Amino acid sequence: xxxxxxxxxxxxxxxATFAFSEAYRKAAEKQIAKYPPxxxxxxxxxxLDLAMRQMEEETGARWLPxxxxxxxxxxxxxxxxxxxxxxxxxxxxxxxxxxxxxLQVCTTTPxxxxxxxxxxxxxxxxxxxxxxxxxxxxxxxxxxEVECLGACxxxxxxxxxxxxxxxxxxxxxxxILEALRRGEVPPPGSAIGRQGSAPEGVRTTLLDVPPPLxxxxxxxxxxxxxxx
Numbered sequence: 194x195x196x197x198x199x200x201x202x203x204x205x206x207x208x209a210t211f212a213f214s215e216a217y218r219k220a221a222e223k224q225i226a227k228y229p230p231x232x233x234x235x236x237x238x239x240x241l242d243l244a245m246r247q248m249e250e251e252t253g254a255r256w257l258p259x260x261x262x263x264x265x266x267x268x269x270x271x272x273x274x275x276x277x278x279x280x281x282x283x284x285x286x287x288x289x290x291x292x293x294x295x296l297q298v299c300t301t302t303p304x305x306x307x308x309x310x311x312x313x314x315x316x317x318x319x320x321x322x323x324x325x326x327x328x329x330x331x332x333x334x335x336x337x338e339v340e341c342l343g344a345c346x347x348x349x350x351x352x353x354x355x356x357x358x359x360x361x362x363x364x365x366x367x368x369i370l371e372a373l374r375r376g377e378v379p380p381p382g383s384a385i386g387r388q389g390s391a392p393e394g395v396r397t398t399l400l401d402v403p404p405p406l407x408x409x410x411x412x413x414x415x416x417x418x419x420x421x
Contacts, residue, residue, distance in 0.1 A: 217243050257280055257288050292328045298336065298349075304342075314363065358382070
């Protein structure tokens with residue numbers, strides 16, 4: 194059978210056309226307005242992010258088909274290849290289809306030492322064992338190993354959409370994935386309930402008030418050392 198898809202459709206299966214909706218067009222104009230005339234290309238990352246978010250609203254998956262990148266290029270007056278270069282360089286931009294929930298698991302050393310293998314295994318099971326970077330049969334999940342997410346003190350970390358899930362283990366990850374499958378969005382943050390990056394199981398505030406330092410007039414001789 195002859196493939197009658199357009200080049201845009203053939204590029205990783207994306208839609209043939211894309212254009213910002215009214216709301217996203219206004220958001221794009223606000224981003225462009227941050228830069229002086231002639232420098233609108235500086236807004237390319239912001240507009241690519243907006244395009245991904247519109248794709249998520251329209252299709253249920255946050256990614257960048259070629260048609261979306263071409264539209265961003267047209268809006269900014271850039272050669273499309275320059276937009277492709279940006280989108281393919283930064284890992285937060287996905288130029289291949291992803292699941293409704295794209296599960297990004299940090300496996301850099303701090304997360305690995307804290308048990309990211311169990312987090313990754315739970316995510317792969319939820320995706321039905323499909324290879325990383327592909328989408329589960331039901332379209333719900335895709336999995337990706339990523340480098341440091343910058344939250345090492347709360348390792349291991351799972352990044353889904355706009356949220357970090359922290360201090361995870363295998364069972365905690367499975368509970369998050371079960372909730373996502375039900376269409377729920379679990380509260381982001383620590384799975385063990387600690388406040389931010391506060392120490393686990395110990396004080397999170399100064400409860401004891403230290404005694405005041407003795408008054409010493411300016412220029413006074415230092416107190417003799419004990420035993421001196």
